Amino acid sequence: MVGAPFRPALVLVFGVLGLLIAVSFNTTSRLAEARPSRASDLVEVVREMEEQRGELQDRLAELRTEISRLERDAAEDSGIRNSFTHELDRVRQAAGLSEIRGPGVEVVLGDGTEVAAGADPNDYLIHDTDIASVVNALFVGGAEAIDVNGERIIANTPIRCAGTTILVNSTRLGSPYVIRAIGDPAALEQAVAADESASLLFEAYKTQFGLQVSLSKKAEVTVAAYRGSVRPQYAKPSDGGV
Numbered sequence: 001m002v003g004a005p006f007r008p009a010l011v012l013v014f015g016v017l018g019l020l021i022a023v024s025f026n027t028t029s030r031l032a033e034a035r036p037s038r039a040s041d042l043v044e045v046v047r048e049m050e051e052q053r054g055e056l057q058d059r060l061a062e063l064r065t066e067i068s069r070l071e072r073d074a075a076e077d078s079g080i081r082n083s084f085t086h087e088l089d090r091v092r093q094a095a096g097l098s099e100i101r102g103p104g105v106e107v108v109l110g111d112g113t114e115v116a117a118g119a120d121p122n123d124y125l126i127h128d129t130d131i132a133s134v135v136n137a138l139f140v141g142g143a144e145a146i147d148v149n150g151e152r153i154i155a156n157t158p159i160r161c162a163g164t165t166i167l168v169n170s171t172r173l174g175s176p177y178v179i180r181a182i183g184d185p186a187a188l189e190q191a192v193a194a195d196e197s198a199s200l201l202f203e204a205y206k207t208q209f210g211l212q213v214s215l216s217k218k219a220e221v222t223v224a225a226y227r228g229s230v231r232p233q234y235a236k237p238s239d240g241g242v
Contacts, residue, residue, distance in 0.1 A: 050172070057227040064097065096154040096226040100145055102182040104221040105189060107134055109201065110176035110212030124209045126175055128161040131168075133197035134179055135159065141191025143181040145223040149173045152226035169228050176212060185217035 092098045109131060112124035135153055138146055146153040151168040158167065165172045181188055192198045192215060201213050 053170070060229070061225075061227060068092075095230060096145065096152045097230070099222065099225045100182060101220055101222050102144070103185055104143070104180065104182040104218055104223075105138070105185050105192075106216045106218055106221055107138075107179040107181070107192070108176050108212065108214045109134065109179070112210035112212070114210060124211070125164075126166075126177060126211065128159050128166050129197070130201055131166060131177055131179070132159045133195060134192060134201070137192045137195035137198040138179070138181040138183070138188055140195070141183060141188040143183040143188060146179065146181045147224045148177055148179050150224045152224050154226050154230070169226075180221045180223050182221060182223055189215060189217060 089098065093100060109126045111126055115121050115124050131148060135146055135148070148159075148168050151157075151171050151173065153168075157169055160167050162172060165174050166177070167173070192202070201211060202215065205211050206213050
């Protein structure tokens with residue numbers, strides 16, 4: 001049970017955290033609704049929104065660290081520090097909120113460097129569906145955690161195309177795309193090779209379109225923590241809890 005002296009601090013931190021999540025959601029909504037008439041105006045709006053989003057992500061990470069410290073201090077005062085800390089770490093890890101390390105694989109997907117005369121340039125690019133195919137194959141192979149260019153993949157992570165870039169967790173990423181996954185390296189490699197869509201990248205497309213793709217087994221890889229909001233918008237506990 002959390003000690004009384006820490007309740008006001010926890011309430012304050014959670015209150016600020018909720019405010020930041022709301023502001024982050026509104027910022028994303030404003031970006032989606034922004035439709036300037038000129039391309040230069042749109043680029044400026046996107047740049048400003050991404051800067052605001054980055055600042056909010058940093059502040060969110062700071063608040064999560066502060067919440068973790070307060071929770072641990074409260075548990076220590078109650079004499080249950082060890083069990084509480086262990087359970088808290090397990091929950092954070094399961095939610096993707098912790099940076100973790102372990103054996104796994106590193107997959108690199110890069111665009112082709114030369115487009116053949118008369119060919120479709122799109123064939124020489126890595127697309128969102130390519131990344132999604134590899135990520136899905138890795139999960140099938142037993143991956144316990146995955147990130148793409150430092151963006152942690154969680155249950156509701158979107159991977160979609162946005163012009164010449166790809167959005168992962170609403171963050172714009174560019175080629176090359178580095179996918180890191182933690183799990184049994186041999187099983188992960190086999191899962192990618194067995195996936196019909198993913199295997200095409202490493203076989204037919206690599207040769208035909210010059211895609212810069214590779215898969216390496218690693219004794220240790222580091223997968224980043226998820227930096228966005230995990231607050232559900234529609235889902236609620238079935239027992240009526242908060």
